[in-house]
Amino acid sequence: MAVFTVCGWIYAIYLKGARAIKSNLLMTVPVVLFISIFNTLFTHQGNTILFYINNNPITKEAITFGIFSGFMFASVLIWFSCFNRIVNGEMIMYLFSxxxxxxxxxxxxxxxxxxxxxxxxxxxxxxxxxxxxxxxxxxxxxxxxxxxxxxxxxxxxxxxxxxxxxxxxxRGHGLKGRTSFVLYKMSLRDIFMIGLVIFCGAVSIYFAITGKNEMIFYPDVKMPKLTLKGVLSGAWFLVLTLMPVITDIAGEIKWRKSESGI
Incomplete structure (x- = not known):
């Protein structure tokens, strides 16, 4: 969750600049507060009871799970805002046409x-x-x-x-034999990047399924044990989430070098 959240913020700030901090806070703070409060008030599982509201126990485990769920949902929104910034209609049509x-x-x-x-x-x-x-x-x-x-x-x-x-x-939409013009062509670099994304994603999913970084919230909060496989899982997921930033920075450096050469 930390990697997912931090890398999402980094990429959003890279794409949108400093104004992304304000928009990310407007998405993160209300979502985290709402989900954590909602889960705390309606979920009473957990062994660590902090206090009671109308005879309903408020537990530390419910608060912790609500905070984690809120950050997860807010991070998904931030990543989708990045997706909406870089992927346009032409790309969607090229991928699915x-x-x-x-x-x-x-x-x-x-x-x-x-x-x-x-x-x-x-x-x-x-x-x-x-x-x-x-x-x-x-x-x-x-x-x-x-x-x-x-x-x-x-x-x-x-x-x-x-x-x-x-x-x-x-313009003849829906007619048989109608062709579409696309601006993009699949290159070896695209194939390599797709393969790298699939590999990193598959490794991360494998470690997630085997529970190497599983955190337990109920009935008690238990952090995952620090193991080599757990570290490797986090490392591959870090590579996966930093890949967009690294790709964009590498492309910008290459573009600046070509401009200086001209």
Missing amino acids: RISSFFGLLISMILRYIPLLKKRYTDISAGQRCMYQGQEQKGFVRLKTGLKKVSILTSWSLESSIESADSMAA
């Missing part, structure tokens, strides 16, 4: 839809602020303005979906 063009198109549209809705909502909010500039909104008026923003966003999205459907039909 040969397997299923419909599936690839569906995934690329879903990944595009969330940031598009956020951008549109920001534009709508800016327009509403200009319309009601200088007027303080409270209570029901503020709620009414918020509902109006959602209504505008819904109408805008529906109109845009109709335009997208007409545009796709005009």
Whole structure:
């Protein structure tokens, strides 16, 4: 969990800069607090009882498990934010178009839809602020303005979906024999990196299945014993999670060297 969380933060900061610290904190702190509090209040397993709330025991094990679960979920969100930053619709179509063009198109549209809705909502909010500039909104008026923003966003999205459907039909989407243009080609370097990812992932999964780094929370918190296999498991997982950062830094160094050579 420490490797997974720290490497996710490192890669997010590398991709987005210092502003990633604020966005990561906004994702991590509320998620960890919510899951840890929720698990503590509704799970009463564990031998170490700290105190009681309405005759319900609050245990150290439940708090510990909630904190770990919160960090796990928050780290997954951070890694997906990195994924959303580096993987675009063209890459999704390239990966899935040969397997299923419909599936690839569906995934690329879903990944595009969330940031598009956020951008549109920001534009709508800016327009509403200009319309009601200088007027303080409270209570029901503020709620009414918020509902109006959602209504505008819904109408805008529906109109845009109709335009997208007409545009796709005009370009022959779904017709037999239609080819697709892709910008990417599979190279030996890509094959090597895929093989390395699969190998590191397989080794990490093997050690996880065999329980070499298994931590027990109930009925008592027990940390895994420090063994050679456990260290190797963490080392391979560290290589797997640092691979994106190392690859990007190596590519940037290579690019700068080529620029200085020119």
